[in-house]
Amino acid sequence: MQEGLFGLGMDGTPLAEGIKPEEQEIFLDFSDSEKVQSTLSITVVGASGDLAKKKIFPALFALYYEDCLPENFMVFGYARTKLTNEELRNMISGTLTCRIDKRANCEDKMEQFLKRCFYHSGQYNSEEHFAELDSKLKEKEAGKLSNRLFYLSIPPNIFVDVVRCASLKASAANGWTRVIVEKPFGRDSESSAELTRCLKQYLTEDQIFRIDHYLGKELVENLSVLRFSNLVFEPLWSRNYIRNVQLIFSEDFGTEGRGGYFDNYGIIRDIMQNHLLQILALFAMETPVSLEAEDIRNEKVKVLRSMRPLQLEDVIVGQYKGHNKGGKIYPGYTDDSTVPNNSLTPTFAAAALFINNARWDGVPFLMKAGKALHTRRAEIRVQFRHVPGNLYKQNFGTDLDKATNELVLRVQPDEAIYLKVNNKVPGLGMRLDRSDLNLLYRARYPKEIPDAYERLLLDAIAGERRLFIRSDELDAAWSLFTPLLRELEENKIFPELYPYGSRGPVGAHYLAAKYNVRWGDLSGEDSQE
Numbered sequence: 001m002q003e004g005l006f007g008l009g010m011d012g013t014p015l016a017e018g019i020k021p022e023e024q025e026i027f028l029d030f031s032d033s034e035k036v037q038s039t040l041s042i043t044v045v046g047a048s049g050d051l052a053k054k055k056i057f058p059a060l061f062a063l064y065y066e067d068c069l070p071e072n073f074m075v076f077g078y079a080r081t082k083l084t085n086e087e088l089r090n091m092i093s094g095t096l097t098c099r100i101d102k103r104a105n106c107e108d109k110m111e112q113f114l115k116r117c118f119y120h121s122g123q124y125n126s127e128e129h130f131a132e133l134d135s136k137l138k139e140k141e142a143g144k145l146s147n148r149l150f151y152l153s154i155p156p157n158i159f160v161d162v163v164r165c166a167s168l169k170a171s172a173a174n175g176w177t178r179v180i181v182e183k184p185f186g187r188d189s190e191s192s193a194e195l196t197r198c199l200k201q202y203l204t205e206d207q208i209f210r211i212d213h214y215l216g217k218e219l220v221e222n223l224s225v226l227r228f229s230n231l232v233f234e235p236l237w238s239r240n241y242i243r244n245v246q247l248i249f250s251e252d253f254g255t256e257g258r259g260g261y262f263d264n265y266g267i268i269r270d271i272m273q274n275h276l277l278q279i280l281a282l283f284a285m286e287t288p289v290s291l292e293a294e295d296i297r298n299e300k301v302k303v304l305r306s307m308r309p310l311q312l313e314d315v316i317v318g319q320y321k322g323h324n325k326g327g328k329i330y331p332g333y334t335d336d337s338t339v340p341n342n343s344l345t346p347t348f349a350a351a352a353l354f355i356n357n358a359r360w361d362g363v364p365f366l367m368k369a370g371k372a373l374h375t376r377r378a379e380i381r382v383q384f385r386h387v388p389g390n391l392y393k394q395n396f397g398t399d400l401d402k403a404t405n406e407l408v409l410r411v412q413p414d415e416a417i418y419l420k421v422n423n424k425v426p427g428l429g430m431r432l433d434r435s436d437l438n439l440l441y442r443a444r445y446p447k448e449i450p451d452a453y454e455r456l457l458l459d460a461i462a463g464e465r466r467l468f469i470r471s472d473e474l475d476a477a478w479s480l481f482t483p484l485l486r487e488l489e490e491n492k493i494f495p496e497l498y499p500y501g502s503r504g505p506v507g508a509h510y511l512a513a514k515y516n517v518r519w520g521d522l523s524g525e526d527s528q529e
C-alpha cells in the first residue's frame with residue numbers, strides 16, 4: 001500500500017484557511033473511492049496517563065474539529081486500567097477544548113468525536129490482549145483497507161513489549177502500520193542503541209516516528225522559513241556576524257507529579273539532549289537540498305556530528321530547593337515523596353556547546369534549561385557582533401555589548417520574533433536607544449496557534465517524517481551528551497542549589513562569562529519581558 005494514504009482533509013473540506021484547491025492536490029492524490037474505502041485507527045497506548053489526557057486526545061479532537069482527519073477514523077485507548085468506552089469518553093471529554101474562533105458547533109463536534117473513541121483494557125506484554133484489540137479494530141474496520149497508528153504514551157521500559165505485541169498481533173493486514181514513540185529514547189548512547197535495535201526487530205525505520213514535540217512548535221517550524229526565505233538573515237547566519245546563540249528553556253513549576261520519572265533522567269536528558277539540541281540543529285544546519293524529510297534530517301545529522309562532545313567544565317548543574325515566598329511554601333525537588341532525599345539529579349543545567357565547522361567555529365551555543373524558575377518560557381536568542389568602527393560608539397558608553405543587535409525567537413509563551421536595533425531617540429539631541437522591531441504573533445495572526453501535537457500527529461498520519469527523529473540523529477545526539485552524563489553521575493557532581501521561583505544558580509552566569517556572553521533573558525533591559 002502506498003505511504004501517505006491519508007492526506008489531509010480526506011472528505012474534501014479545505015485543509016485550513018488560505019489553502020487553495022490546487023495546493024491541496026499535493027496531499028489528496030487518492031481517488032474518492034479509496035478515501036471512503038479505507039480506515040484509520042489511532043491507538044493511544046497508555047490512554048489512562050497524563051500525556052494522553054493532557055495532549056494526545058485534545059490534539060486528536062482539534063484535528064477532527066478542523067476536518068483534518070480522514071472520513072473513517074477511530075481512536076482506541078489501550079491501558080491496564082479497566083475502563084468502559086463510556087468511562088474513557090467521560091475522561092477525555094473533560095480535557096477537550098474548542099478553537100476560540102469557532103465555538104458555535106463545538107458541543108456537537110465533541111459528541112461526534114467521542115462516539116469514535118473506544119477503549120480496550122490489556123497488559124502491555126500480552127500478545128493475547130493485543131490480539132483482542134486487533135479483533136475489535138477489525139470489527140470497526142469492516143473489511144475496508146486499514147491503516148493503523150499506535151501512539152506509545154507509556155513509560156519507556158515497556159516500549160519494546162508493546163511494539164512486539166502490537167506488531168505481531170495488531171498490525172494492519174492490508175494498509176500501513178506506524179508507531180509514534182515518545183521520549184525518552186534511552187538514557188545514553190548504549191541504551192538508546194539497544195532500544196532502536198529492539199524496536200527494529202519488529203518495525204522498519206520508516207514505521208518508527210520518534211517524536212520530539214518541540215519540533216512541532218510553530219516558532220521552531222518557522223526557523224527554516226525565517227532563515228532560508230529572507231535575504232536579510234541567511235547571509236548573517238555564521239561566525240562572521242553572530243557572536244553567540246542562546247537556547248533557553250524555563251518552567252515556573254517543579255517536577256510536580258513526575259518526580260519518579262524525572263529523577264531517573266534529569267534536566268539534561270529531559271530537555272537539553274532532545275528539545276534544545278533539535279532546535280540547535282535546525283538553527284545551525286546548512287541549507288538542505290530540498291524540504292524533503294531526508295534532506296533536512298541529513299543536514300541535521302551533519303551538524304550534530306560536527307559538534308564536540310560536552311565537557312564537564314562547560315556545564316553547570318543545579319537543583320531547586322524549597323522556598324518560602326509571601327507566606328507560601330514552595331517545595332524543594334527532594335521534598336517530592338517520589339524523589340530520594342539524597343538525589344543529585346539536576347533540575348537545572350547550563351552548557352556551552354561548539355560546532356567545529358567552517359560556519360560556526362568558535363561561536364558558543366549556550367543552552368540553559370531549568371524547572372521551578374521565575375518564569376515559563378522557551379526562546380532562541382541570537383546575539384550579533386559589534387559594528388566595526390561604529391560611528392556612534394561614544395553614544396553607547398563603555399558597554400558595547402548593549403549596543404549589538406539581538407534577534408529573539410520566542411517559542412512560548414506569546415510567540416514572537418523581535419529584533420533589537422539601535423535607534424535615535426526622537427528629538428533635537430543625538431541620543432540612541434535599543435528598540436524592538438517586533439512581530440508579535442497574537443497581534444499579527446489572530447487565529448489560535450495549533451498545539452505541537454496536532455501538527456505531529458497529522459504528519460505521522462500523512463507519513464511525513466520531516467519533524468521526527470531518525471535513528472542516526474538520535475545516535476549523534478547521544479554521543480554528545482553521554483560522556484558528560486557519565487562523568488556527572490560517576491563523580492557524583494553536587495548540583496548548585498537555587499530557590500524555587502528564582503532565576504537559577506549563579507554558576508550559569510560564570511559559565512556564560514567564561515565565553516564573554518551575558519544571558520539575554522536576564523539582561524534586565526528586555527522590553528519584552
Ligand SMILES: NC(=O)C1=CN([C@@H]2O[C@H](COP(=O)(O)OP(=O)(O)OC[C@H]3O[C@@H](n4cnc5c(N)ncnc54)[C@H](OP(=O)(O)O)[C@@H]3O)[C@@H](O)[C@H]2O)C=CC1
Pocket residue numbers: 046047048049050051052079080081124152153154155156158182183184261
Ligand atoms: N506527561 C508529559 O507531559 C510528557 C510525557 N512524555 C513521555 O510520554 C510518555 C507517557 O507519559 P505520561 O503520560 O506522563 O506517563 P504516565 O506515567 O502517566 O504513564 C502512562 C500510562 O502508562 C501506564 N504505566 C505507568 N507506569 C507504568 C509502569 N511502571 N508499568 C506499566 N505501565 C505503566 C499507566 O497506565 P495503566 O496503569 O492504566 O496501564 C499510565 O496511565 C512517557 O514516555 C513520558 O516520558 C513526554 C513529554 C511530556
Ligand SMILES: O=C1O[C@H](COP(=O)(O)O)[C@@H](O)[C@H](O)[C@H]1O
Pocket residue numbers: 213251270271378
Ligand atoms: O518533554 C517535556 O516537555 C515538557 C515541556 O513541554 P512544553 O510544551 O509544555 O514546553 C516538560 O515539562 C517535561 O518535563 C518534558 O518531559
